[in-house]
Amino acid sequence: MSVATRKQKSADDGHAHFDRELDDLPPDLRWRGWMGRIEAVLFASAKPVSRDDLARVVGQGASVEMLIDDIQAELTGRPYELTQVAGGWMLQTKTQFADAIEAAADLGEHSLAFTEMEMGVLCAVAYHQSIDRAGLADIFGKEVSRDLLARLRYKDLIASGPRSPRPSAPHTFVTTETFLATFDLQSLRDLPELELPKP
Known part of the structure; x- marks a missing residue:
């Protein structure tokens, strides 16, 4: 055998x-x-x-x-x-019970607290995926730092998507299952509808 x-x-x-x-x-x-x-x-x-x-x-x-x-x-x-x-x-x-949990324990590295910019980038990735750094720069009017993207990756909220069709084919970003679970979403179809400003 x-x-x-x-x-x-x-x-x-x-x-x-x-x-x-x-x-x-x-x-x-x-x-x-x-x-x-x-x-x-x-x-x-x-x-x-x-x-x-x-x-x-x-x-x-x-x-x-x-x-x-x-x-x-x-x-x-x-x-x-x-x-x-x-x-x-x-x-x-x-x-x-979120306030009680926050008051009782320092969640340290597992904390999912976000800066305003992190939340903005996370929302941009969620609604425009798959999107590369240049696409994010178009949305925010400035370059999004690699460190910020690395933090969202570390929290397992974003991951690499398919290569962009732009010259040099940069990596794109997509949301993860952890993102869905964190925000109580069954799928991306459950994202709230974006309210676009009226012209």
Whole structure:
């Protein structure tokens, strides 16, 4: 048996011990077990989890949507909620507790506080993606610093897009799934409509 085959067999054996169906439990406890699994997966993930990924931890006949509905009902009155963002699901603190969280903890490098210019650039990328630095300069009337763009990249809010058709084909910028999750958007179609100044 080759090393690759042994590794594959080992991986398969590892999954064989995971009981998705929970057939040994009565129906009500089985349902509670599936709810607990979904909540645990969401709690452990810093990014939205897709429906397909959640379906891997529950029985084949289980409705992920119904399980999520039951979890959401149980979270009523809690300071966090289960929300659908960026094509998946995640646990998020409710907005009315933002001040308390900010007052209690210094979020340090994980802080998503923005300067006015950072927010402006982020909005420009969101509405005009994919856009390069020259395109951003056209919008703001001045060059956007590489440091500012690097900060937005570090926060995983923007990423490299396709090469621009401009001469020398510079990199363009696009928003990320983290951007969608941060601003509670399911997709870019959920961005508010831009109010353009009247001529």
